[in-house]
Amino acid sequence: MDHLEKHCLIKESQHGFVRKKSCLTNLLVFMEEVTNYLDSGYPVDVIYLDFQKAFDKVPHQRLLMKLAAHGLGGDSLQWIGNWLSNRKQRVVLNGQYSDWRDVLSGVPQGSVLGPILFVIYINDIDDSVNCKILKFADDTKIYQAIYSEEDICKLQTDLCNLVAWSEDWQMLFNVDKCKVMHMGYNNRHFDYLMSGSKLESVNEEKDLGVIVSDDLKWEKHCSAAVSKANRILGMIKRNFTDRSKEVIIPLYKSLVRPHLEYCYQIWNPNYSKDIDLVEAWKACNIETKACNVEL
Numbered sequence: 001m002d003h004l005e006k007h008c009l010i011k012e013s014q015h016g017f018v019r020k021k022s023c024l025t026n027l028l029v030f031m032e033e034v035t036n037y038l039d040s041g042y043p044v045d046v047i048y049l050d051f052q053k054a055f056d057k058v059p060h061q062r063l064l065m066k067l068a069a070h071g072l073g074g075d076s077l078q079w080i081g082n083w084l085s086n087r088k089q090r091v092v093l094n095g096q097y098s099d100w101r102d103v104l105s106g107v108p109q110g111s112v113l114g115p116i117l118f119v120i121y122i123n124d125i126d127d128s129v130n131c132k133i134l135k136f137a138d139d140t141k142i143y144q145a146i147y148s149e150e151d152i153c154k155l156q157t158d159l160c161n162l163v164a165w166s167e168d169w170q171m172l173f174n175v176d177k178c179k180v181m182h183m184g185y186n187n188r189h190f191d192y193l194m195s196g197s198k199l200e201s202v203n204e205e206k207d208l209g210v211i212v213s214d215d216l217k218w219e220k221h222c223s224a225a226v227s228k229a230n231r232i233l234g235m236i237k238r239n240f241t242d243r244s245k246e247v248i249i250p251l252y253k254s255l256v257r258p259h260l261e262y263c264y265q266i267w268n269p270n271y272s273k274d275i276d277l278v279e280a281w282k283a284c285n286i287e288t289k290a291c292n293v294e295l
């Protein structure tokens with residue numbers, strides 16, 4: 001990582017497993033640019049891409065070639081090659097074991113090094129597009145302000161280039177799960193194609209845990225966050241008989257509040273009904289009534 005950061009080898013579009021970047025920084029960059037376009041009166045088309053089993057599909061020899069291209073060599077490259085090779089896996093279910101099978105591709109998930117290797121492998125995907133692109137590991141989206149017919153063609157060309165890249169590097173997209181969102185007034189709602197299939201058009205999409213709608217209103221996300229918090233609170237009530245302050249407060253702060261505060265810089269509501277819905281939980285009114293604890 002020191003080598004990658006020193007020489008600025010990781011593209012700025014990557015926000016996953018990179019120092020001082022996160023889901024929040026990814027969404028902040030995205031929302032800043034999209035809202036500027038919309039405020040200027042230009043519609044925006046956003047395409048959410050989905051890789052097929054991304055971390056499990058990375059070809060080892062191609063990965064080692066890309067590591068060498070990033071200046072990693074010598075013992076470090078040989079060690080990584082040895083670490084990836086000769087791996088086996090099997091499935092265990094109810095005490096029954098399957099036969100061992102060779103692992104021919106993919107980076108080991110649950111490891112520290114695996115996500116970094118994946119980030120390096122898809123680092124050059126930016127070179128295939130001329131539109132804006134943002135990534136968080138394998139969560140990738142491209143978007144373009146639609147000024148004219150040329151911008152539509154530009155975005156479609158980028159999709160064709162991405163398909164070609166995915167085939168060259170054996171990282172195919174799951175086209176059925178790739179979506180397009182049309183934002184802004186006077187949007188032409190153009191049909192985009194990937195591998196000959198028309199992309200599904202959606203009015204909302206969960207982007208890194210935040211529900212983004214084509215009108216940039218946050219009612220759906222506020223409702224979803226409060227609903228999730230409510231379910232977790234119900235779980236706490238069913239499983240913890242001790243309703244003392246010493247027990248409830250840590251549970252509430254660690255299990256409930258994170259769902260109400262995750263990336264709130266993005267979706268902080270401006271409508272009274274949404275504010276009242278979320279703030280009622282932050283004030284712990286429901287919690288107080290349920291557990292008789294003053295938080």
